[in-house]
Amino acid sequence: MITLTGFGKDYGDFTAVDSIDLQIDAGETFGFIGPNGAGKSTTIRFLATLLRASRGSGVVANCDVMGDPVGVRQAIGYMPDNFGVYDGMRVWEFLDFFAVAYRIGRTQRKQIIDNVLELLDLTHKRNDFVNGLSRGMKQRLCLAKTLVHDPPVLILDEPASGLDPRARVEVKALLKELRKMGKTILISSHILTELADCCTSIGIIERGQLLMHGPIESVYNQIRQNRIVEIQFFSGEEAGMSILRSSPHLRSVENTPTAVVAELETDDEGLAELMEEMIKAGVRMKSFNDRDPTLEDVFMTVTKGLVT
Numbered sequence: 001m002i003t004l005t006g007f008g009k010d011y012g013d014f015t016a017v018d019s020i021d022l023q024i025d026a027g028e029t030f031g032f033i034g035p036n037g038a039g040k041s042t043t044i045r046f047l048a049t050l051l052r053a054s055r056g057s058g059v060v061a062n063c064d065v066m067g068d069p070v071g072v073r074q075a076i077g078y079m080p081d082n083f084g085v086y087d088g089m090r091v092w093e094f095l096d097f098f099a100v101a102y103r104i105g106r107t108q109r110k111q112i113i114d115n116v117l118e119l120l121d122l123t124h125k126r127n128d129f130v131n132g133l134s135r136g137m138k139q140r141l142c143l144a145k146t147l148v149h150d151p152p153v154l155i156l157d158e159p160a161s162g163l164d165p166r167a168r169v170e171v172k173a174l175l176k177e178l179r180k181m182g183k184t185i186l187i188s189s190h191i192l193t194e195l196a197d198c199c200t201s202i203g204i205i206e207r208g209q210l211l212m213h214g215p216i217e218s219v220y221n222q223i224r225q226n227r228i229v230e231i232q233f234f235s236g237e238e239a240g241m242s243i244l245r246s247s248p249h250l251r252s253v254e255n256t257p258t259a260v261v262a263e264l265e266t267d268d269e270g271l272a273e274l275m276e277e278m279i280k281a282g283v284r285m286k287s288f289n290d291r292d293p294t295l296e297d298v299f300m301t302v303t304k305g306l307v308t
């Protein structure tokens with residue numbers, strides 16, 4: 001449904017996005033993850049036909065991004081990372097404005113606006129002024145506007161940024177609902193955990209390079225060969241850390257406020273030996289916990305961000 005082939009963008013001498021190849025199939029919810037400045041918005045703006053590529057090409061819903069921008073615009077609902085506030089415009093007028101832009105007839109418009117307001121739980125705000133809405137409501141309204149022409153593809157640039165925890169949960173629930181409706185969704189975020197339970201596939205971008213992408217299970221599996229262990233020391237932490245650091249299996253270690261988090265390239269036996277060595281050295285541990293990698297671990301491993 002969305003394909004990028006060798007897409008890249010330069011700003012003068014600066015390469016914002018290198019050469020990205022990406023395929024997102026119909027019905028997927030693809031999480032585009034990367035830190036600030038990684039190149040997410042640049043890629044998204046290209047797919048939304050708002051930016052010229054320096055190299056490469058893209059296809060969205062069988063329309064070439066550069067050759068058929070009008071076709072792409074019909075096929076996508078695009079939510080930018082920053083959106084304007086419209087003075088003196090009511091919620092229903094805001095949606096009507098976009099529906100007119102998509103050449104939807106007057107009689108159909110009323111029904112469509114009622115439907116999207118209901119879907120986004122905004123019916124009670126129908127006659128409110130847009131600029132008087134809370135940030136969460138504005139964000140939801142912006143999401144509503146991406147749906148008025150019933151596009152098969154949604155491209156959402158950080159739709160949950162700046163929202164409180166409750167509003168984030170609501171956005172996630174909504175994404176799941178939209179997926180059930182058959183939409184193909186590309187959603188960007190730099191908050192990794194935000195995407196963990198609502199995406200079917202992810203891509204990790206850093207400094208313009210797509211470091212890893214694929215179905216969420218296969219990305220997890222790729223790093224599952226590395227074990228993430230959380231250790232809480234009771235006493236002998238110094239000796240324990242020294243044993244840990246001298247282990248040939250150690251990939252990285254981080255001291256968090258609650259535990260020491262170590263990433264080790266080993267199996268169950270290797271972990272048992274490590275624990276045994278610590279106990280023999282008189283190290284006492286409250287816990288030695290082997291856990292599944294989170295999306296955050298995947299990201300840190302792929303971007304080599306853990307402190308060693």
Ligand SMILES: Nc1ncnc2c1ncn2[C@@H]1O[C@H](COP(=O)(O)OP(=O)(O)OP(=O)(O)O)[C@@H](O)[C@H]1O
Nearest residue numbers: 011016034035036037038039040041042043081190
């Ligand atoms: N018009 C521009 N001129 C010059 N540099 C730009 C321009 N737009 C973006 N950049 C640079 O390109 C890089 C990628 O920016 P982009 O906005 O795509 O990142 P991002 O991953 O979306 O980050 P964020 O999460 O902060 O929005 C950044 O270093 C940014 O400063």
